[in-house]
Amino acid sequence: MIDLIVIGAGASGLMGAYAAASSGLHVLLLEKNPKVGRKIGISGKGRCNLTNNCDEKTFIDHVITNPRFLYTAIHLLPPSKLMGLVEDHGTKLKTERGDRVFPVSDRSFDVIDALLDMVKKSGAKLRCNTTVQHVEKTDNGFLVDIGREKLFARCVLLSTGGMSYPATGSTGDGYRFAKAFSLEVNEPLPALIPLVSDDPMCRDLMGLSLKNVVLTVSDGSGKKIYRELGEMLFTHFGISGPLVLSASSYVQAYLRKHQLTFETAKIKACVDLKPALDAEMLDKRILRDFEKYHLKELTGAMNDLVPHRLIPKLIALSGLDPRKRADQITKEERMRLGRTMKNLVIPIKGSRPLEEAIVTNGGIAVKQFSPGNMMAKNVPGLFAAGELLDIDALTGGFNLQSAFATGYAAGLGAADFLQNRSE
Numbered sequence: 150m151i152d153l154i155v156i157g158a159g160a161s162g163l164m165g166a167y168a169a170a171s172s173g174l175h176v177l178l179l180e181k182n183p184k185v186g187r188k189i190g191i192s193g194k195g196r197c198n199l200t201n202n203c204d205e206k207t208f209i210d211h212v213i214t215n216p217r218f219l220y221t222a223i224h225l226l227p228p229s230k231l232m233g234l235v236e237d238h239g240t241k242l243k244t245e246r247g248d249r250v251f252p253v254s255d256r257s258f259d260v261i262d263a264l265l266d267m268v269k270k271s272g273a274k275l276r277c278n279t280t281v282q283h284v285e286k287t288d289n290g291f292l293v294d295i296g297r298e299k300l301f302a303r304c305v306l307l308s309t310g311g312m313s314y315p316a317t318g319s320t321g322d323g324y325r326f327a328k329a330f331s332l333e334v335n336e337p338l339p340a341l342i343p344l345v346s347d348d349p350m351c352r353d354l355m356g357l358s359l360k361n362v363v364l365t366v367s368d369g370s371g372k373k374i375y376r377e378l379g380e381m382l383f384t385h386f387g388i389s390g391p392l393v394l395s396a397s398s399y400v401q402a403y404l405r406k407h408q409l410t411f412e413t414a415k416i417k418a419c420v421d422l423k424p425a426l427d428a429e430m431l432d433k434r435i436l437r438d439f440e441k442y443h444l445k446e447l448t449g450a451m452n453d454l455v456p457h458r459l460i461p462k463l464i465a466l467s468g469l470d471p472r473k474r475a476d477q478i479t480k481e482e483r484m485r486l487g488r489t490m491k492n493l494v495i496p497i498k499g500s501r502p503l504e505e506a507i508v509t510n511g512g513i514a515v516k517q518f519s520p521g522n523m524m525a526k527n528v529p530g531l532f533a534a535g536e537l538l539d540i541d542a543l544t545g546g547f548n549l550q551s552a553f554a555t556g557y558a559a560g561l562g563a564a565d566f567l568q569n570r571s572e
């Protein structure tokens with residue numbers, strides 16, 4: 150009889166199968182797609198930011214949902230160990246800005262090749278083009294129904310991923326499998342996702358990217374949910390870019406905690422275009438430019454201050470006359486312009502849909518699993534790992550690292566569970 154059937158050959162399933170088979174288990178890894186790791190293939194814009202070259206604490210600090218659940222898993226497979234494994238299996242790695250780790254080749258497929266090599270050498274068997282329909286408990290293990298056949302195993306690892314980018318294979322099947330075991334599944338929601346605004350300014354500024362700005366996201370009462378310096382982008386539906394993706398994860402966690410929606414919480418984003426200058430310093434800076442270009446109309450006098458396309462918006466939002474010459478602008482008008490530059494408000498009405506999210510917020514509630522071995526507390530022999538669990542992290546390699554670490558912990562956990570039971 151098979152010791153462990155792993156359902157889903159993404160990051161967590163490949164690592165889980167490797168860890169279990171390396172510990173002596175007879176493992177079968179099932180994947181619905183013709184090839185493994187389709188999501189790894191598109192990750193990091195095809196370059197695969199597979200982990201972050203950081204210590205365990207820094208990793209935990211970048212996990213948004215249920216970070217403490219990952220203490221043991223990240224200790225079992227920290228980034229350094231993951232990097233060592235991938236390199237030992239033929240794919241050289243490099244560390245870039247923000248400690249993001251990529252293959253030297255910049256080809257995500259080289260990471261998949263290394264993982265496949267690990268699985269192959271561990272002795273785990275792989276079957277692609279195999280969609281698991283359903284899983285149930287039997288007297289001495291589990292029945293795994295793959296349609297044309299029924300398979301039996303002593304243990305099962307659910308590693309079917311979340312619900313984003315369903316074309317990669319992660320269509321939420323694992324939630325269904327978990328519910329059949331009466332496990333609680335928190336509503337899957339989009340995280341690391343662009344935000345949507347009705348403000349026509351976003352569409353007008355579509356394609357404009359802002360660097361070195363501070364983005365603050367708050368609710369209607371003014372409570373700050375997120376504040377960070379970085380880069381963002383206007384799009385035809387709202388805002389995107391690194392700052393916005395991170396902000397979306399914090400907002401999603403906030404809304405979930407308080408059982409609110411974007412609309413009931415009245416979420417708004419504020420952009421500080423000149424975060425390095427306080428109001429007084431900014432006014433001096435504007436005054437300097439207005440003196441330099443004193444004969445120009447306001448629009449022309451602001452060219453050195455902000456990106457050209459923003460100028461008419463800032464002037465309109467400050468209630469100024471664009472035809473006025475720079476030397477006709479009063480101090481009060483200048484101060485108004487400065488205030489707008491430091492507080493460009495964008496009302497947010499929601500996010501893009503889950504299918505477009507980098508990661509799923511929500512999933513199988515982790516309280517039902519032991520963090521040491523990823524086994525369901527009430528279903529001995531049933532394990533879960535990866536994005537299927539209610540875990541999500543920021544960008545930077547933390548989501549893949551989380552999937553690898555939980556998969557690894559589950560693989561070792563299954564081996565430990567079976568070996569201790571048979572002693």
Ligand SMILES: Cc1cc2nc3c(=O)[nH]c(=O)nc-3n(C[C@H](O)[C@H](O)[C@H](O)COP(=O)(O)OP(=O)(O)OC[C@H]3O[C@@H](n4cnc5c(N)ncnc54)[C@H](O)[C@@H]3O)c2cc1C
Pocket residue numbers: 156157158159160161162179180181182185186187188189191192193194197198199200279280281282308309310311313314317318319320321322323506507508534535536537545546547548549550552
């Ligand atoms: C566009 C994009 C870019 C990303 N870039 C990065 C990045 O650079 N760094 C980072 O850390 N994270 C990144 N992520 C997130 C990261 O890729 C995921 O969090 C991670 O792949 C999740 O791994 P997983 O094993 O849980 O699930 P998945 O990788 O989704 O794997 C699940 C597997 O299960 C299979 N499966 C599902 N149902 C069944 C079934 N019924 N029977 C058989 N097989 C089944 C699926 O086909 C799939 O292969 C990115 C995500 C996206 C969408």
